[in-house]
Amino acid sequence: MFxxxxxxxxxxxxxxxxxxxxxxxxxxxxFLSVKNSNIGDISDDMxxxxxxxxxxxxxxxxxxxxxxxxxxxxxxxxxxxxIARASSQVKKEKTKLAYEPAHKDFWQTxxxxxxxxxxxxxxxxxxxxxxxxxxxxxxxxxxxxxxxxIKTHKWYASTEGSEIEQVLLYSGGYYRAVxxxxxxxxxxxxxxxxxxxxxxxxxxxxxxxxxxxxQKVRDEAIALLxxxxxxxxxxxxxxxxxxxxxxxxxxVGHATELDRVLGYEESYAGSSFATTEKLGKFKYASxxxxxxxxxxxxxxxxxQGYDDDGVRSKRWHIVKNGILSGYATxxxxxxxxxxxESWSCNRxxxxxxxxxxxxxxxSLMPGQHSYEELIGGIKKGILLNSNKSxxxxxxxxxxxxxxxxxxxxxxxxxxGMVKNPVYQGITPEFWNSCDAIADHRSWKxxxxxxxxxxxxxxxxxxxxxxxxxxxxxxxxxx
Amino acid sequence: MEKTIxxxxxxxxxxxxxxxxxxxKNSLTRIGDNEISQNVFTDSExxxxxxxxxxxxxxxxxxxxxxxxxxxAFKNALLSFKYMxxxxxxxxxxxxxxxxDYKRHYDEETANLSPAFRAEKAKKxxxxxxxKGMTAYGIISNGSSExxxxxxxxxxxxxxxxxxxxxxxxxxxxxYGAASAYSNKSDINYEEINARAIxxxxxxxxxxxxxxxxxxVVLEPxxxxxxxxxxxxxxxxxxxxxxxxxxxxxxxxxKIFPDFITLTDNAIDGKAAGMPFDxxxxxxxxxxxxxxxVIKNIVTDxxxxxxxxxxxxxxxxxxxxxxxxxxxxxxxxxxxxSLEDMIKDCEKGLLITQFHYTNCLKPKDVEMTGMTRNGTFxxxxxxxxxxxxxLRFTQSAIEAFKNIKCVGDKAELFGGYFGKSxxxxxxxxxxNFSSGTEF
Numbered sequence: 001m002f003x004x005x006x007x008x009x010x011x012x013x014x015x016x017x018x019x020x021x022x023x024x025x026x027x028x029x030x031f032l033s034v035k036n037s038n039i040g041d042i043s044d045d046m047x048x049x050x051x052x053x054x055x056x057x058x059x060x061x062x063x064x065x066x067x068x069x070x071x072x073x074x075x076x077x078x079x080x081x082x083i084a085r086a087s088s089q090v091k092k093e094k095t096k097l098a099y100e101p102a103h104k105d106f107w108q109t110x111x112x113x114x115x116x117x118x119x120x121x122x123x124x125x126x127x128x129x130x131x132x133x134x135x136x137x138x139x140x141x142x143x144x145x146x147x148x149x150i151k152t153h154k155w156y157a158s159t160e161g162s163e164i165e166q167v168l169l170y171s172g173g174y175y176r177a178v179x180x181x182x183x184x185x186x187x188x189x190x191x192x193x194x195x196x197x198x199x200x201x202x203x204x205x206x207x208x209x210x211x212x213x214x215q216k217v218r219d220e221a222i223a224l225l226x227x228x229x230x231x232x233x234x235x236x237x238x239x240x241x242x243x244x245x246x247x248x249x250x251x252v253g254h255a256t257e258l259d260r261v262l263g264y265e266e267s268y269a270g271s272s273f274a275t276t277e278k279l280g281k282f283k284y285a286s287x288x289x290x291x292x293x294x295x296x297x298x299x300x301x302x303x304q305g306y307d308d309d310g311v312r313s314k315r316w317h318i319v320k321n322g323i324l325s326g327y328a329t330x331x332x333x334x335x336x337x338x339x340x341e342s343w344s345c346n347r348x349x350x351x352x353x354x355x356x357x358x359x360x361x362x363s364l365m366p367g368q369h370s371y372e373e374l375i376g377g378i379k380k381g382i383l384l385n386s387n388k389s390x391x392x393x394x395x396x397x398x399x400x401x402x403x404x405x406x407x408x409x410x411x412x413x414x415x416g417m418v419k420n421p422v423y424q425g426i427t428p429e430f431w432n433s434c435d436a437i438a439d440h441r442s443w444k445x446x447x448x449x450x451x452x453x454x455x456x457x458x459x460x461x462x463x464x465x466x467x468x469x470x471x472x473x474x475x476x477x478x
Numbered sequence: 479m480e481k482t483i484x485x486x487x488x489x490x491x492x493x494x495x496x497x498x499x500x501x502x503k504n505s506l507t508r509i510g511d512n513e514i515s516q517n518v519f520t521d522s523e524x525x526x527x528x529x530x531x532x533x534x535x536x537x538x539x540x541x542x543x544x545x546x547x548x549x550x551a552f553k554n555a556l557l558s559f560k561y562m563x564x565x566x567x568x569x570x571x572x573x574x575x576x577x578x579d580y581k582r583h584y585d586e587e588t589a590n591l592s593p594a595f596r597a598e599k600a601k602k603x604x605x606x607x608x609x610k611g612m613t614a615y616g617i618i619s620n621g622s623s624e625x626x627x628x629x630x631x632x633x634x635x636x637x638x639x640x641x642x643x644x645x646x647x648x649x650x651x652x653x654y655g656a657a658s659a660y661s662n663k664s665d666i667n668y669e670e671i672n673a674r675a676i677x678x679x680x681x682x683x684x685x686x687x688x689x690x691x692x693x694x695v696v697l698e699p700x701x702x703x704x705x706x707x708x709x710x711x712x713x714x715x716x717x718x719x720x721x722x723x724x725x726x727x728x729x730x731x732x733k734i735f736p737d738f739i740t741l742t743d744n745a746i747d748g749k750a751a752g753m754p755f756d757x758x759x760x761x762x763x764x765x766x767x768x769x770x771x772v773i774k775n776i777v778t779d780x781x782x783x784x785x786x787x788x789x790x791x792x793x794x795x796x797x798x799x800x801x802x803x804x805x806x807x808x809x810x811x812x813x814x815x816s817l818e819d820m821i822k823d824c825e826k827g828l829l830i831t832q833f834h835y836t837n838c839l840k841p842k843d844v845e846m847t848g849m850t851r852n853g854t855f856x857x858x859x860x861x862x863x864x865x866x867x868x869l870r871f872t873q874s875a876i877e878a879f880k881n882i883k884c885v886g887d888k889a890e891l892f893g894g895y896f897g898k899s900x901x902x903x904x905x906x907x908x909x910n911f912s913s914g915t916e917f
Contacts, residue, residue: 040800045539086593121561264510267615
């Protein structure tokens with residue numbers, strides 16, 4: 001494949017491109033779902049193609065091609081070049097990339113068992129077994145379970161001499177039970193609406209205990225139909241699991257993508273309150289909060305050897321002892337905050353997409369408390385852990401998240417389940433109200449597989465590890 | 479494409495086979511911080527192949543059509559059949575229908591707008607903004623898409639469309655303004671879009687505080703379309719109806735909205751018309767969802783039609799599919815007042831330019847939340863008095879539609895997640911804003 005990539009590089013060199021790179025991606029995706037005792041989806045998809053990025057006279061151009069022929073690579077390179085030339089006509093300053101040495105390397109996701117070697121029969125057997133448990137009660141109107149596996153083989157070559165080959169593996173499992181009566185619809189999912197996938201092999205599916213948890217999920221979905229409505233009040237909140245992952249994702253992850261901070265996403269996803277003059281000063285959170293970005297995190301969905309800028313993966317603080325300490329960067333923007341090298345966050349979702357700054361694996365570091373101490377320290381509060389709805393404003397300040405269910409806490413003890421809990425807040429106020437984080441014993445990775453950003457929209461993946469955390473005086477709504 | 483489909487059919491031999499072939503060419507120039515920040519062209523084609531054997535479906539997708547790739551894909555697919563069990567809800571591939579070759583929304587000029595053309599449009603707005611101390615952000619995108627649906631029973635349908643999208647956001651001081659247009663041909667008035675976005679940004683320069691609460695709102699077509707799209711998706715999807723997850727499950731045949739509310743899914747000749755057949759190749763029917771306030775129909779695929787007794791309306795997604803049938807060409811019947819008159823008729827209320835990051839809290843109530851964006855204005859005595867800071871709304875779309883007081887006279891076209899929609903401006907009373915933000 002590198003011989004093929006070199007053809008494009010030769011053209012870009014000949015045309016005197018300031019910089020250029022080629023990504024060739026060969027990807028296989030297997031997706032199976034069972035819905036209400038029927039096969040919902042079953043597919044095995046393969047795609048191969050390449051994307052060429054050109055920087056010419058300070059302007060970017062990108063074009064993708066699908067035919068692995070010399071003719072196609074030449075035409076695509078010329079198209080990218082033509083686009084870059086047009087871009088250079090409307091630039092305030094010529095784009096320059098931060099230095100990165102040329103790398104020649106191979107990297108792959110560590111795994112124990114390749115999920116593509118596991119038979120469809122075994123996969124469907126698992127899904128139908130889960131379905132049988134979920135549909136055993138007629139009040140469940142919609143039972144849905146799925147498995148998804150992606151193997152991405154990519155080759156990266158640049159005009160600077162990099163030649164990087166990587167094989168990335170994604171495995172994921174998920175299910176939900178939806179109950180309904182005349183008045184309402186309720187849902188419980190496992191392990192959560194956005195989670196269930198990691199950068200691992202089939203061993204993840206074996207470890208998740210999907211079948212073992214199905215009855216609990218079904219029973220909770222049914223119990224929610226008759227559960228009391230969540231009260232509206234200001235109370236203490238314990239967040240955990242999938243919901244804490246989403247809180248990190250929406251109110252810290254997106255808020256600290258440097259392209260967004262600089263305004264380049266303004267017309268679509270929005271910008272950010274966490275502007276660059278606040279770096280190193282702004283009290284984003286209470287001092288016990290440490291949020292660490294890590295492209296090397298084992299099992300992370302954004303874990304890889306190198307990003308799509310050809311920069312080696314790194315680990316750094318986004319929030320350190322409560323202070324805004326870093327951003328997600330690429331080679332184009334990192335100099336705008338005085339950095340000489342990128343933190344390696346430029347990723348594209350396919351060969352046909354241009355790399356853009358994406359949230360890395362971003363985790364809340366464990367605290368000092370036991371889980372019991374977190375709950376025990378609350379007189380009146382609520383525990384939330386499974387996301388159902390999400391919305392946040394265009395500067396990532398005002399958020400409102402809804403969960404599948406909540407558990408009221410009274411005098412340090414769980415006092416029963418309530419339905420339709422929603423909480424609302426302003427990002428820095430919320431994170432500054434965090435007064436306790438559970439210790440390493442409950443620290444766990446949660447994958448996010450559906451992060452949309454950019455125009456044309458790209459879907460990216462990352463992880464947010466955390467242990468449960470406590471927030472004081474949060475606005476809980478119906 | 480035809481030759482590739484033939485190659486695929488030849489490999490299927492005695493197995494029933496359906497191919498959905500997608501071919502897309504899209505260009506997008508992105509403007510950020512008064513410059514072109516991204517500029518891309520993508521050229522993709524791929525085929526979704528469905529094989530049927532012994533009451534079982536198996537699908538694969540690929541974008542490589544050489545003999546070796548096709549042979550491997552078929553070998554894996556046919557091997558997979560032996561691990562699978564007969565489906566309870568199996569439908570054989572459709573038989574020959576009237577052949578459709580739909581090109582009504584294809585425009586050669588729009589398909590081929592050059593990078594230089596887009597750069598020129600970008601330069602115009604960027605130069606103006608730079609001179610006036612404003613900042614421009616937005617996109618100009620154009621492209622073409624072609625879909626062929628063919629099967630070994632003789633179905634062969636084709637649709638080819640072009641699209642052009644111009645979306646501009648202007649920042650001025652602390653304020654924002656935005657305007658956009660979507661079309662299938664090159665008839666967008668760029669200057670008008672620029673002028674609207676600039677004017678809104680100028681008025682929004684110093685937005686005032688405003689308390690959350692219930693307000694009469696005049697929703698411009700974009701935020702009105704957000705409500706319409708959620709109501710269409712959560713209310714009139716066939717499977718949500720069957721599984722009683724939709725408010726329509728209990729409201730069929732009942733009058734729950736005002737007389738002047740009529741919603742139609744119309745892929746044939748409506749304002750949001752498009753692909754006139756579904757993903758099994760069946761011609762789409764025009765479906766009246768709400769007629770003069772009365773809930774009339776849902777959209778169906780074969781499975782939903784069988785379960786409900788409703789006609790098969792041609793709204794199948796690619797099969798097998800866990801999402802059921804979805805209305806993809808919804809339009810709302812226009813009223814007779816201009817947006818300007820709707821503002822004049824409003825004694826006290828808010829004019830909303832856009833909603834941002836909307837999501838559903840309670841599917842059966844279609845209770846939604848989201849933020850206002852890019853121009854939120856207080857109306858007093860029929861006039862825009864001042865810009866206000868953005869608000870979060872938490873509101874049932876069903877209740878909002880019950881509270882519609884006026885429907886605008888001009889429906890705008892939108893390209894969305896599920897097809898297209900056409901929606902006019904709406905005046906709605908008692909619209910609930912649950913909290914505010916800092917800007």
